[in-house]
Amino acid sequence: MSIRRAAVLGAGSWGTVFAKLLADAGTPEVTVWARRPDVAEAIRERHVNPDYLPNTWLPPAVTATGDAAEAIDGADLVVLAVPSQTLRDNLGAWAGTIGSDATLVSLMKGIELGTLKRMSEVIVDSAGVEPDRIAVVTGPNLAPEIAAEQPAATVVACTDIRRAELVQRAISTRYLRPYTNDDVIGCELGGAVKNAIALAYGMASALGFGDNTRATLITRGLAETTRLGGALGANLMTFAGLAGLGDLVATCSSPLSRNRTFGEHLGRGETLEQAQAATRQTAEGVKSCLSIRDLAHSVGVEMPITEQVELVCHEGVDPLKALAALMARETKPERPGVPSTGEHQ
Numbered sequence: 001m002s003i004r005r006a007a008v009l010g011a012g013s014w015g016t017v018f019a020k021l022l023a024d025a026g027t028p029e030v031t032v033w034a035r036r037p038d039v040a041e042a043i044r045e046r047h048v049n050p051d052y053l054p055n056t057w058l059p060p061a062v063t064a065t066g067d068a069a070e071a072i073d074g075a076d077l078v079v080l081a082v083p084s085q086t087l088r089d090n091l092g093a094w095a096g097t098i099g100s101d102a103t104l105v106s107l108m109k110g111i112e113l114g115t116l117k118r119m120s121e122v123i124v125d126s127a128g129v130e131p132d133r134i135a136v137v138t139g140p141n142l143a144p145e146i147a148a149e150q151p152a153a154t155v156v157a158c159t160d161i162r163r164a165e166l167v168q169r170a171i172s173t174r175y176l177r178p179y180t181n182d183d184v185i186g187c188e189l190g191g192a193v194k195n196a197i198a199l200a201y202g203m204a205s206a207l208g209f210g211d212n213t214r215a216t217l218i219t220r221g222l223a224e225t226t227r228l229g230g231a232l233g234a235n236l237m238t239f240a241g242l243a244g245l246g247d248l249v250a251t252c253s254s255p256l257s258r259n260r261t262f263g264e265h266l267g268r269g270e271t272l273e274q275a276q277a278a279t280r281q282t283a284e285g286v287k288s289c290l291s292i293r294d295l296a297h298s299v300g301v302e303m304p305i306t307e308q309v310e311l312v313c314h315e316g317v318d319p320l321k322a323l324a325a326l327m328a329r330e331t332k333p334e335r336p337g338v339p340s341t342g343e344h345q
């Protein structure tokens, strides 16, 4: 079985590149929903998204509309590519038009404020679909690099292996190699938390700290992600894979990352508002650091880097002071509570 018609809801960086990917992998009809009619028209008429990817030509199979119902009509694959914090409202308006056996794909990397839900949980709530119909695509996938067809890998996480394999086939190209994974919780947490850690990494970079500091942030960032995952029922091995370490390293090390770039602005002493004005792009970690911190508190897990990122972003704490607070924490074993032998070694 293969996808005949796909809808991609959201014409930002990743949504647009994902539409190209589906077309390159052989989906005959891919319709993008763009919020702005001029963006829909440019994609439809000129096969380019001038705002986000002006230098990427979109294949003929990709078209666009400003009417979400038109994009969704008859689609057997519905891809959600909007900011995490607007998903519930967006999907609430679209849910009734989604086919009863369509597979939903989540590209979002965030945790909802207030409900503390992962994106697939928000989809279940607002579209009223069973979790088995939702596949999460996540991994080290900076949109501009995938647009340029640079080789990369990704993960398709779904509890229904048949649907995971369907999506895997639908995005498998000579430049993207998708792996399946049944650990939806771990894959979504990896994608959401790495954005908060990339903010810290950006701050440290702008403050002039070198590779020891950066490697420490990546490694301890992964440790706190894994702790949260363990408490929420994820498979801990997921965090050593593409959706965990892979995405964390790509996002922290890339100047293309919006989260890292946002962190650099904060590290240079800008306020949240100044950094927002300077970047004008979605940096998911800025809001999700709040919900991730609250989620961690709700299950009694410590996430010191995420907590300090939240303090810098939302309480105006000086990034240098945040770093000093991390360094002054009580000393402890590297893996507290993990036995010296056993499955987690």
Ligand SMILES: NC(=O)C1=CN([C@@H]2O[C@H](COP(=O)(O)OP(=O)(O)OC[C@H]3O[C@@H](n4cnc5c(N)ncnc54)[C@H](O)[C@@H]3O)[C@@H](O)[C@H]2O)C=CC1
Residues within 6 Å of the ligand: 010, 011, 012, 013, 014, 015, 016, 034, 035, 036, 052, 081, 082, 083, 084, 086, 090, 107, 108, 109, 110, 141, 142, 143, 144, 281, 282, 284
């Ligand atoms: N850009 C990237 O390299 C990657 C992004 N992601 C994730 O994919 C998700 C979407 O990312 P992008 O496409 O890059 O986002 P983006 O910010 O570039 O685009 C978001 C799209 O959603 C639309 N939208 C709909 N309702 C909106 C509202 N109420 N407020 C603001 N925008 C609204 C915007 O018009 C825009 O077309 C995010 O969760 C991001 O973390 C995941 C992998 C790679």
Ligand SMILES: O=C(CO)COP(=O)(O)O
Residues within 6 Å of the ligand: 109, 139, 140, 141, 142, 143, 195, 198, 247, 250, 251, 256, 257, 258, 259, 260, 282, 283, 284
């Ligand atoms: O998720 C991403 C890469 O996998 C994109 O990261 P940014 O949102 O920080 O650009």
